[in-house]
Amino acid sequence: MIRIMETVIFEVFGDLALFRKFYTNTSILTYPFPPPTATLGIIGAIVGIEKEKLFDTLSNVEVAISIVEPIRKIRFSLNYINTKDRTFTLKRGRTQIPTEFIKSPHYRIYVRNLDRELNSKFVSLLQNHKSIFIPYLGISELFCNFSFVGKEESEDLIAKEEVEVSSVVPLDEVTVFPKKEGQKLLKERVPHAMNSERLVIKYSDVVLDEEANKILIKGSYSRVGEENVVFFKPIRAFLTSW
Numbered sequence: 001m002i003r004i005m006e007t008v009i010f011e012v013f014g015d016l017a018l019f020r021k022f023y024t025n026t027s028i029l030t031y032p033f034p035p036p037t038a039t040l041g042i043i044g045a046i047v048g049i050e051k052e053k054l055f056d057t058l059s060n061v062e063v064a065i066s067i068v069e070p071i072r073k074i075r076f077s078l079n080y081i082n083t084k085d086r087t088f089t090l091k092r093g094r095t096q097i098p099t100e101f102i103k104s105p106h107y108r109i110y111v112r113n114l115d116r117e118l119n120s121k122f123v124s125l126l127q128n129h130k131s132i133f134i135p136y137l138g139i140s141e142l143f144c145n146f147s148f149v150g151k152e153e154s155e156d157l158i159a160k161e162e163v164e165v166s167s168v169v170p171l172d173e174v175t176v177f178p179k180k181e182g183q184k185l186l187k188e189r190v191p192h193a194m195n196s197e198r199l200v201i202k203y204s205d206v207v208l209d210e211e212a213n214k215i216l217i218k219g220s221y222s223r224v225g226e227e228n229v230v231f232f233k234p235i236r237a238f239l240t241s242w
Contacts, residue, residue: 003156007112007224008119009149010126011068012042017105017137022191022200027098028078030138032071032210033168035190036232037200039063039109041135042144047122048132055194057118059236064110064167064222064229071210072103105137110167110224112154113234123151152225164214165221167229171205174219174230186210193235202238 019031019038044054077096126148135144169176185207192204209215221230
């Protein structure tokens with residue numbers, strides 16, 4: 001059975017982004033795109049969902065994420081100050097942490113299966129370039145700008161032959177092929193879903209092209225307007241197994 005659903009499309013961008021990798025320790029590294037958990041956080045900030053209720057409220061939401069501009073990373077050190085004794089002095093307790101950032105990040109996000117009232121509110125806020133809370137790109141110091149692209153119907157399909165997709169590709173039900181000789185595809189493991197206690201209950205392997213090129217796949221995908229994308233499964237898909 002083919003599902004056809006209304007999909008809201010918007011873009012996020014800014015000066016810098018930092019989507020911290022969960023396994024980094026002495027230095028801080030970033031994912032090249034906002035994982036589904038961070039993407040839901042951006043949506044929640046725009047519509048005004050408190051963080052304690054975020055993953056319950058958006059448990060049915062599906063997102064797909066496309067890289068609009070090639071990923072460029074820069075590194076510099078951040079100064080962290082020991083504030084436990086409330087002296088806030090630089091004379092002691094200062095630590096420098098090498099940190100990786102994405103420079104001029106720009107992504108297109110596809111959102112579907114919001115409930116009707118929340119979807120209407122979301123579209124209205126995007127169209128008027130307003131948000132209830134301030135969205136950010138990974139950490140609160142990195143503000144997130146956004147723009148409304150439009151609304152399209154999405155149709156779920158299965159590709160038996162190779163088809164190009166524009167989005168990051170979760171590997172749950174998809175096989176990926178290099179589009180051409182020399183194309184560099186990157187595989188990452190990202191946090192996919194969190195529960196109401198904000199504990200990660202699902203990590204997923206994904207494939208992306210940091211140069212923002214399209215990727216060839218076989219398997220499940222969705223056509224949204226004139227673009228092909230692969231949606232991440234919603235949180236509810238993993239709650240029963242957890």
